Amino acid sequence: MNRREWIIFLALAASPAPSVKGNVTANVVGAANAFLATLSPAEQAKCTFGFTSSQRTGWSNLPTGIFKRNGLRFGDLKPPQREAALKLVAAALSREGYQKVTDIMNGDEVLKNAGGGRTGGRPSQGIRFGLDEYYIALLGTPSASTPWMIQFGGHHLAINVTIAGASSVMTPSLPAAQPAKYILNGQTVRPLGRENDKGFALINALNAAQLKKAVLNYEVKDLVLGPGNDGKVIQPEGILASELDASQQAMLLDIAHEWVGILNDEAANAKMAEIKANLPQTYFAWSGATKNGGLAYYRIQGPTLIIEYAPQSGDVDHIHTIYRDPTNDYGAKLVTK
Amino acid sequence: MKTLFAAVCLWLAMVFPAAAHRLDEYLQATRLAIDIARVDVEIDLTPGVSVASKVFGWIDTNRDGEISRAEGEAYAHAMLRSAVLKADGSTMPLKFEECSFPTFQEMSAGVGTIRLRARAAISAAAPGRHQISFLNMHRPEWSVYLVNVLVPENHRLQFGEQRRDVAQHGLILDYTVTGDGPEDRTLALYLGLGMAGCLLLRLGISRREKAKQPV
Numbered sequence: 001m002n003r004r005e006w007i008i009f010l011a012l013a014a015s016p017a018p019s020v021k022g023n024v025t026a027n028v029v030g031a032a033n034a035f036l037a038t039l040s041p042a043e044q045a046k047c048t049f050g051f052t053s054s055q056r057t058g059w060s061n062l063p064t065g066i067f068k069r070n071g072l073r074f075g076d077l078k079p080p081q082r083e084a085a086l087k088l089v090a091a092a093l094s095r096e097g098y099q100k101v102t103d104i105m106n107g108d109e110v111l112k113n114a115g116g117g118r119t120g121g122r123p124s125q126g127i128r129f130g131l132d133e134y135y136i137a138l139l140g141t142p143s144a145s146t147p148w149m150i151q152f153g154g155h156h157l158a159i160n161v162t163i164a165g166a167s168s169v170m171t172p173s174l175p176a177a178q179p180a181k182y183i184l185n186g187q188t189v190r191p192l193g194r195e196n197d198k199g200f201a202l203i204n205a206l207n208a209a210q211l212k213k214a215v216l217n218y219e220v221k222d223l224v225l226g227p228g229n230d231g232k233v234i235q236p237e238g239i240l241a242s243e244l245d246a247s248q249q250a251m252l253l254d255i256a257h258e259w260v261g262i263l264n265d266e267a268a269n270a271k272m273a274e275i276k277a278n279l280p281q282t283y284f285a286w287s288g289a290t291k292n293g294g295l296a297y298y299r300i301q302g303p304t305l306i307i308e309y310a311p312q313s314g315d316v317d318h319i320h321t322i323y324r325d326p327t328n329d330y331g332a333k334l335v336t337k
Numbered sequence: 338m339k340t341l342f343a344a345v346c347l348w349l350a351m352v353f354p355a356a357a358h359r360l361d362e363y364l365q366a367t368r369l370a371i372d373i374a375r376v377d378v379e380i381d382l383t384p385g386v387s388v389a390s391k392v393f394g395w396i397d398t399n400r401d402g403e404i405s406r407a408e409g410e411a412y413a414h415a416m417l418r419s420a421v422l423k424a425d426g427s428t429m430p431l432k433f434e435e436c437s438f439p440t441f442q443e444m445s446a447g448v449g450t451i452r453l454r455a456r457a458a459i460s461a462a463a464p465g466r467h468q469i470s471f472l473n474m475h476r477p478e479w480s481v482y483l484v485n486v487l488v489p490e491n492h493r494l495q496f497g498e499q500r501r502d503v504a505q506h507g508l509i510l511d512y513t514v515t516g517d518g519p520e521d522r523t524l525a526l527y528l529g530l531g532m533a534g535c536l537l538l539r540l541g542i543s544r545r546e547k548a549k550q551p552v
Binding site for chain 2: 062065066067127216217218219220221222224228232233234235236237313
């Protein structure tokens with residue numbers, strides 16, 4: 001499959017039908033077994049890990065050559081295998097979430113083709129990224145009752161979905177984008193455009209007193225709780241959601257949904273209900289420009305939620321984000337039930 | 338056609354510069370875990386692509402292309418000497434605990450992180466208001482900083498306002514220690530012993546009075 005076919009394939013493949021309540025896990029298990037059935041025994045062995053293995057925390061947003069991913073590399077899969085793998089990812093995610101993942105992956109291919117990301121022009125260092133460099137791994141045995149996990153990612157993307165019975169969680173995950181805006185098939189694509197625009201919309205909806213609390217008086221130039229910081233919770237800052245009016249609270253929830261809603265609708269709705277219940281203890285903090293297009297960092301932090309949005313190295317065209325639940329990363333609560 | 342292709346490639350290269358990762362900055366991210374009698378300090382240092390050689394050179398002092406344990410620890414100690422931690426205004430020495438270093442390849446790609454861990458013993462904080470401050474002035478010419486405190490695991494600590502400078506070289510945290518400290522436990526012990534003594538005394542008196550009563 002050539003590059004163009006790959007991108008079109010990603011755009012078209014695996015568009016999931018809206019899930020019937022309660023059927024999500026069955027659909028995902030079915031898609032996982034269908035994917036495994038396309039693999040040889042050797043490929044299956046390479047793709048599967050124990051649920052509690054160290055592979056669980058072995059994810060990164062970094063490119064191949066810098067970070068060694070385990071699992072099956074997309075570039076090594078045959079077209080039917082890739083299609084089955086993407087159908088599995090799509091089954092676990094919402095329609096919008098799968099589109100976001102697709103946009104991030106296509107962006108990475110665009111970056112590769114543009115010669116970017118070679119860290120100062122040193123391709124000989126073996127740093128690789130783009131569509132072929134995404135990996136998929138399964139931890140545990142796909143099951144409708146016992147916990148298991150789908151790990152999917154590559155450069156600028158790490159999706160960790162833990163499934164336990166009818167529940168699923170997607171924390172921790174790292175959706176990122178470089179370029180943050182590109183043109184594909186005549187269409188402008190902004191993989192994290194809504195995250196950007198909704199953040200700026202909220203900060204501009206605050207009054208002077210609220211801004212004083214929400215805007216940090218210092219620069220934040222990167223993620224505070226990026227990869228490798230599992231289990232850490234920083235002291236929250238910013239304005240409490242209880243000090244926002246109803247419309248502003250709705251805007252805050254809408255921002256959070258951009259991350260939460262990557263996961264399938266059933267699980268995302270449950271998570272949003274939890275976030276809404278915790279809203280009085282949830283903080284919104286902002287650092288940087290308040291005019292859309294400027295360089296700005298923001299963080300949403302509640303008892304069961306940490307979201308960070310951080311432009312990298314002063315570049316609005318290179319965004320990293322992180323989505324965590326300090327109480328339920330890797331489905332910790334589901335597994336101990 | 339070839340000319341058009343070359344022009345498109347040139348345009349793309351201009352639009353998307355080679356910048357997948359940090360470039361000319363040395364990211365220094367610090368997290369402070371504060372407890373009653375100690376502060377654990379985690380410092381992650383990530384040099385950008387264009388400063389990686391320089392940073393590697395600071396550490397690899399014998400220029401053999403690798404960071405030995407001795408070289409790594411020497412750099413870690415030097416870094417810690419650039420940082421100041423104060424508890425209630427008094428400087429507390431940062432004791433080196435451990436460190437790990439990436440390869441030159443990782444560093445030169447702008448993604449290699451030096452992980453440094455240290456600890457400062459502080460006087461067991463009595464109930465009341467206290468303050469911790471941290472200042473990192475290591476290599477300020479190229480650096481960007483993050484500094485945060487972790488949510489306390491000890492329920493007796495209640496964190497108040499955090500203050501930072503714009504560049505996050507430093508942080509000042511006001512916090513309160515609530516009761517159940519060592520002093521409170523001693524007081525509770527004395528009170529308990531006193532009450533037990535009173536009870537025993539009262540019991541003894543009542544027995545004596547009963548014994549005096551006529552049968």
